[in-house]
Amino acid sequence: MAEQHSETCAATERTGGSDSVATEHTGAPQLAELVNQEAGMSTEIELKVIRNDLMDYTYRYNGNEVATQKLQIVLQSKRAEQYCLGVAKLQKKDKTELKKMADRWQVGSTWMFKDITLLNEKSAYIHTPCRIAIDLRKAKVQALLQSTSFPPMPVPTVTIADVLQLKQMQRFDLMAIAAKILDERQGGAGMHIVDVRLVDGSEDNNSTTTEYASLPLTVFFSTMQQRSLTLKSTLAKRLCCSCA
Numbered sequence: 578m579a580e581q582h583s584e585t586c587a588a589t590e591r592t593g594g595s596d597s598v599a600t601e602h603t604g605a606p607q608l609a610e611l612v613n614q615e616a617g618m619s620t621e622i623e624l625k626v627i628r629n630d631l632m633d634y635t636y637r638y639n640g641n642e643v644a645t646q647k648l649q650i651v652l653q654s655k656r657a658e659q660y661c662l663g664v665a666k667l668q669k670k671d672k673t674e675l676k677k678m679a680d681r682w683q684v685g686s687t688w689m690f691k692d693i694t695l696l697n698e699k700s701a702y703i704h705t706p707c708r709i710a711i712d713l714r715k716a717k718v719q720a721l722l723q724s725t726s727f728p729p730m731p732v733p734t735v736t737i738a739d740v741l742q743l744k745q746m747q748r749f750d751l752m753a754i755a756a757k758i759l760d761e762r763q764g765g766a767g768m769h770i771v772d773v774r775l776v777d778g779s780e781d782n783n784s785t786t787t788e789y790a791s792l793p794l795t796v797f798f799s800t801m802q803q804r805s806l807t808l809k810s811t812l813a814k815r816l817c818c819s820c821a
Contacts, residue, residue: 617693624652657728661707704748736779753777
């Protein structure tokens, strides 16, 4: 399924079950409760940076395509299935300033967020289970040198069966197994293209029999070496990827 903007699809092997990856803190604020601006202003929560991307993208303004850039990070809470985006948009076309901001939000760093401001982003363009984007420029934060344990990796809540029920465009994270290589071919500009079939154990709701849902995915590799290494390390293993 194709991305609407130019974004990297990250694949990571998951090593444990979701019941062992995080300790629930039932009395602590939950990221899933941040559903509006009022909730954000009264919430204090620890979040960990697990991904950091400077992204080039375009948008339409007065009928013209405008090129710009933004910093987009993924923020993990202490519950594996609750994580969200943090975004800082380019200001005054100053890419140097945005790069310095990106350097601040290092992967692995932990922050206490207070007085959280949410960006007015369309939920269809947010791939995380908590479909909110925190404004990194306005949020009050404090870097933490020590913190209690976070889950080793996020656990997406969407299944392939859920994806097959979508009626409109929606970005999503998915945990699945690349069960089979369907096709391999050479593309333009030296790209190596591989079609794989993903399964995750969820059942196809449209089937009259009990069949597992499956999803085709096309992956693009810049070099044959990248293709070989990636397929060898991920085929028949559980993956976490962001798609649209």
